[in-house]
Amino acid sequence: MAFASNTGGPMADINVTPLVDVMLVLLIIFMVTVPPTSYPIQVDLPQPSTVPPPPTASPDPIRIHIDAGGTVSWNGSPTPMSSLQAQFDVEGARGDNGNGAVDAAKQATIEIETDKDAEYEVLAKVLSRAKNANLVKISFVAPGASQ
Template sequence: MAMSGGKDDGAPMMEMNMTPLIDVLLVLLIMFIITIPVATHAVNIDLPQPNPTPPDVFVEPEKNKLVLTVDNQILWNGNAVDMGQLRTLLEQSKSINPEPELQFEPEAQASYDLAAKVLQLIKASGVTKFGFVGNERYRTFGKAG
């Protein structure tokens, strides 16, 4: 520390001690110099090469459409079936490899009770590829589609 050689009259010292400021700046500079090479370090990874030719044939998986009508009919791909036949058809479709997708599309005024029973039967059958289709028609609530 700088000592003024003379009397101490209680007045504040007018010159600033620059040593701590320079020390801090030098430490920061050294830290930046050390960290820059780490940030630019590259890691080489062998990535797989893309296949230039696409597969010859894309096989569209089979889809089964299940529609519930206003008059309480169950339509399997357009053919009317009852609950027993539906159970049999679901079991048969599960045995196909790859399993066909089951598309469920109840009409707007179809019976809720029938829909609940059919969905329960589908769940009990163990079908894994299942989807609701046609819902975009009902995106605005309260308007008939």
């Protein structure tokens, strides 16, 4: 049996093995991705309403001021640190839904303002008492901005 060898001229054969490999990979990719897109997915979108939601009256913010001497004021009246937790508990109870969740819309915003020379320890105590009362709307106010 004699085999013909192409020894002198250019080779005219095309190597189709890489082409077949690429085509098989593309076929597998299309087979995997096409079926999930052919099934419809039910999506319940909210319907537009012409009736605006009823306005809710948000409670007035509570202004806490901490001065350089460590005195804490609740809306302008000095408050001892011992009774601050009880006042925070009353405000935190307004947002309690009864199931452990907190409705922040029913709670007043706590606006904390500190003097430049106030001690951080007093601020940390106020923040921890607010957190223990489940107050979620706490903001810091620049000195002089709450008047």
